[in-house]
């Protein structure tokens with residue numbers, strides 16, 4: 001499959017998309033991320049995404065996912081607000097199973113997508129792509145991408161995506177008219193406008209449970225803190241997604257270095273995000 005020219009996203013690129021809060025900022029001006037993630041089977045996915053969003057520098061998180069998950073989220077991050085209200089962006093779907101979606105949860109997800117706000121659609125929210133009205137990025141791994149396309153009558157197997165991730169990411173962006181962040185050792189980030197960026201993981205220790213949920217939180221936080229920019233320029237979501245993947249990869253490297261190059265957990269990666277953001281802001 002023919003593809004355009006992909007460019008590796010650099011530290012300079014990422015730092016251009018970050019800024020420090022100013023004297024006039026408060027938690028609302030900095031950006032509130034609405035999060036509907038997790039399930040009784042996967043409460044940890046919600047905890048990891050919310051943790052990562054705070055570590056990336058969002059002003060506040062409103063978590064309105066399943067009630068059974070809210071307790072775990074609040075235990076890990078008591079600053080989280082558990083009531084619905086105004087938000088600047090949405091993170092939807094990590095740790096959810098679309099086949100077990102309740103009527104109420106389906107309604108909450110559809111309302112979020114109809115809000116026209118910037119949205120990150122992950123894992124069990126991927127099937128909802130197309131209902132979105134705002135600048136949106138989907139964040140599948142290879143298997144999820146193959147499943148999503150097959151459900152949309154495009155024959156595609158895991159092996160196909162594995163053999164040509166760049167081509168399938170680009171084709172998906174075109175078919176579904178949405179920005180795509182396809183996860184892997186090399187993460188491909190692209191959009192229907194032809195932006196094509198790669199982020200090459202700085203350590204393969206990143207391939208462990210829950211690190212994708214962490215990435216969702218990083219992208220969500222950047223979307224919430226850039227909502228005004230996104231309202232003017234929807235393609236900014238692609239640059240923010242690439243920035244998130246860069247921060248995530250660097251956080252994994254730092255977390256591993258803290259263990260002398262040893263293994264890292266998803267929570268280690270989330271906890272290393274502030275030092276990456278700090279370093280990029282100093283550039």
Ligand SMILES: NC(=O)C1=CN([C@@H]2O[C@H](COP(=O)(O)OP(=O)(O)OC[C@H]3O[C@@H](n4cnc5c(N)ncnc54)[C@H](OP(=O)(O)O)[C@@H]3O)[C@@H](O)[C@H]2O)[C@@H](O)CC1
Pocket residue numbers: 041042043044045046093094095096097123124141143144209210211212213
């Ligand atoms: N802490 C949390 O809350 C976490 C929550 N998470 C959440 O979980 C949800 C599902 O995400 P996912 O990526 O795991 O699911 P999915 O794309 O369906 O892949 C499943 C495929 O894997 C395969 N497979 C299974 N075992 C295998 C084995 N031993 N060796 C080889 N293959 C094996 C299996 O193949 P099969 O057994 O059917 O042959 C199947 O095809 C998602 O919402 C995510 O956010 C995760 O982030 C983790 C941390």
Ligand SMILES: Nc1ncnc2c1ncn2[C@@H]1O[C@H](COP(=O)(O)OP(=O)(O)O)[C@@H](O)[C@H]1O
Pocket residue numbers: 141183184185186187201203204205206207208209210211212213214215248
């Ligand atoms: N071989 C690898 N080397 C480095 N990073 C990887 C590799 N495989 C996957 N990753 C990264 O690890 C993360 C895994 O995300 P995901 O597959 O969604 O896992 P989970 O669902 O458990 O959170 C992604 O950020 C992906 O880019």
